[in-house]
Structures are given as structure tokens and as C-alpha cells.
Amino acid sequence: MKKIRSPRQKKKILKIRMAAAALAAMILVLTAVFAEAFAPNDPYKTSAALIRTAPCREFLFGTDNLGRCVFSRVLVGARTTISATVFLVAVSFLIGTIVGMLGGYFGGILDEVMMRIADVMLAFPQMVVAIAVAGILGGGLAGAMIALGITMWTGFARLARSHTLSIRNEPYIEAARLCGVSPVEILGRHILPNILAPVLTSALTQIGTTMIGISGLSFLGLGVVPPQAEWGSMISEARAYIQIAPWAVLFPALATILTIVVFNYLGDAVMEYREL
């Protein structure tokens, strides 16, 4: 029989879930930041004698086709993947939120233009646009981030706009206008704090998708340029010899999955907590 829980109990459980997910995410981020300190070997050092060594005490995740330590590369790759993802989501969140708030609050031509641009961006599948843009910009992490960012801000803009529209005629906003508060201050002091939670929650859930995007572009050779360690490019490089050295694909793939699961779980927990 299913146990019935009071809202307070549910909130408590969700708080614990949120704290656990936040802790896991924090560990991942800290690991990425201090990757080089944790890495037992040089992630870029090649060795003909150590090619495709199976996992052992010295090389926890084995070595790749060039004899590089997969564990060290996964750790260093975390920095590239996680920092690029967080940076991209943060920039898209910032641009999208500002654009959405401006459009939603002021309306008129500004809103029309911004939202039609967003509509055009959303008319194409995100990955197709990203591949095309990354192809034009050439390889490199910056190119991959621009390629994904071009379409990503639109989601935040739409969300921020709809929330701004729903509160812009609230009496407290009208009261602020009557009190002579400037539009910029209204946006910053009244609208942003009141729409931040849903948009921030959306940003958290976007981390997983973005990570897949960056890794996907790297996998296709449109992201990080070798020998720089990045999970997608590591999987791409190692897939040629997956039958001989599966660990070279397995561990970067597991790291990607684990990170996506952690951030998605955090996003879901925050969303559920807010909805309760």
C-alpha cells in the first residue's frame, strides 16, 4: 500500500533529494576544477609501450591507442566538458532571460522582432543547426559552443517572456510604476527575482542536453580538437578499437552519463520542490 505523505513530509524528502543532487553536482564541478591535481598521470603523455593497457592499479581506467592514461584524461576532460557546458548554459540563460524580460515587459516592435528571431531559430532542429554552424566555423570548442548557443538562448527567452507577461500587470508592478521606479529597476528588482526560479530550473535541466550536444559535436569531429581531452572526442577516437580496448570508450561514456544524470536529477528535484 502506498504511504500517504503530508506536503511538509514531501518537502522534507525533496529537500534531501535536492541536497544530495547538489552535493553530487558540486563534487563533479570540484573534480573538474581540480582535475590536474587529482590526475595520477599526465593525460597527454603518450607511450608506445603502454598502448591499450587494460585497467590496472597504475592505470585505473586503462590506456588508449596512444598509451595515454584514460582515467587522467577523463578527469581533465571533465574540466573541458563541464566548464564548457556550464559556461554555455550560463551565457544562454543570461542572454535569453534579458531578451525575454525586455520583450515581455515592453512588448511592441522590440518583442515582435526578438520573438520572430527566436521562432526562426526554433524552426530548425537544434543539432542540425549546430552541425551546420560548427561546420562553417571549423573545429574547436569555441565554434561548438557558438553553434549550440545560437539556438539555446531562445528557450530561455520564451520562458522568461511568458513569465514576465504573466506578472507585468500585477498590482505590485503597477504600484512600483506609480512610485516612480524606472523600467530598468522594475525589471531588476521586481520581475527578475520573481521569474528567476522557473528559468533557473530550466537552465539546470538544460545542462544535460547541452553536455550531450557538446560531446556529440566533438564526437563528430566538430568540437574539441585532439589531443585536448574531452569526453565526446575521447569516445570518438576510441570507437575505432572498441573491440580491442572497450575501456577507452566505456569510461568517458560512463562519465558523460553520470554527469548528465546528476544534473538532470538536480533539475528535476528543484522543479518538483518548486511545484509543491
Place this chain on the structure above:
Amino acid sequence: MGSEEIILGGIQLNKTYKTKERIVRPLQNIDFCLHEGEILGIVGESGSGKSTLLRVIACLEKADSGKLLLHGREYTGSSPSFAGRYMQMIFQDAYASFDPRMKMIDSLREAGRRNTRGAAGKNCDAAALREAGRRNTRGENSKDCDAAALRKPHRRGGTDDSRITEIVREVGLSEDLLWRRPRELSGGQCQRMSIARALCGGAEILLCDEITSALDVTTQAQVVQLLQRLRRKEKVSILFVSHDLALVGSLCDRIMVMKDGVCVEEGSSGKILGQPENEYTELLLKSLILL
């Protein structure tokens, strides 16, 4: 009863909303005037245009045609920020009129901030008015003159924290409530706090939009007493919108009866309640007696 000086007026105000299905005219050729220190009641059934009239007066909505006058000078088409220098709106839903995330003190500081910027008093405004009048006769741009003349009243000479505390006590609340958020206050406390906010902003006109409809009878009486006290002590003029004719009759000096966007009758409270000339007013009074 207030003085003879007309502080606020409207001439031939019209407002139309167009929806896909129909055209709604909440205001049709509305004329009104509010004297200094007077309480003018506006009554009518839901959808009669009472709230729209207040929103047009506060410049939260623009009238399609007509003129709005403040101290005898036109301010039609001004911004809410400009109108807010003189008048503040007290909303029906007091909770919704405060930012749910902000503490009361911050909301009141925000309202009072503009009041502290200038240093002038009421005399200074009178001087500005006279100066603007002189310039106007010289044929200068009348709108600029109006803007210069209608600088903020600053009747309370700045709203710092000590003044905010004083105002909060004046409306019968404890200063401890300033450190609470809207939802931590009762409906009556929140409504008093919104009156305090209006006073912090230096308003000389209060636009009360059904402010007692969500309150219990006891709290209603307290809020009404507060408005009467403010009119007496602070000389504020009040536009009091309500559908409660009995309440309006006991509080207001004059009453304006609205129906479908038209002012059907206007007169002193005694006349409207005692000898109504319009059928609709009679109907409203009959429904009051039936209740």
C-alpha cells in the same frame, strides 16, 4: 467636506476596449472633479467602469479622448510615474500590490525614495505653479510649463526610515511589521500598509479601488476610520470606488453613480441616498434596503 479648490478633474473621458467578439466602452464622456480634502465615492455594479476610471486617472491606462486635470493643469497622456508624484492607488488585493519577495520596509522605502530626493515644500510648489503660469501666458510650450509646475508636492519633506516608522504608526500598525513579507500580514494589516506606502510616496490623492471588499466588517470599519483621519489630519483627497453604497454613503462627501461606463447621477451623499433622481440609483438603494 473639502475646500472649494479643485485638485483633480476629468473632462469628457472616453475609453474603449476592442475584443474579437465585441466593443466594450467602460468610460463614456465621464466628467468629474475632486476638491481638496474631499472624499468622492464612485459606485456602480461590476463592469460599470469604476476601476477603469481610476486606472485612467492614475495614467495606468490611456483614455481614448478627454482631458485629465491636476491642480487645473492638464496631465493627459503623462506616465504613471508622473501621476504617482501626486496620487497613489490602493488596490483591492492588498497582498498582490506588494512584491511577494520584498519586506514591507523595502516596499515603503521604494515608495518614499522619490519623496526624499527633492527638498522643496508645498510653498515651493505654489511658487513653481505661479512661475509656470507666467511662462504659459508668454506663449511657451504649455506641456513643459505643466511639467515644471507639477513638480512633486513634497508635502512631508522626505521619507527616511524614521518618517516611514512614523507613517506606519499613523496608520495604526506596529513598526515590527515592516520587517515582514506581505503574506506574513493579515488582509487588514496589508491594506493599511498599502495606505502607508501611498503616504510615504507623498501622495495628496488616494485612489481607493474597492479596498474594503476583501476585508471583514471590523477591519473595514478600521480602514474607513483611517481614511477619515487621514483626510482630516493630512488633508488628502480620496477617490473611493466601491459597490457598497452604504459604506460609500457613510464615508464620502459626494457620490458619483456609474452604469455601463456612463455617470448616471452625481451629488452629495445626502442627496443621492435621500432623493435619488435616477432609476438606476433608486434600484441600487432598493437592493441595499433589501439586503
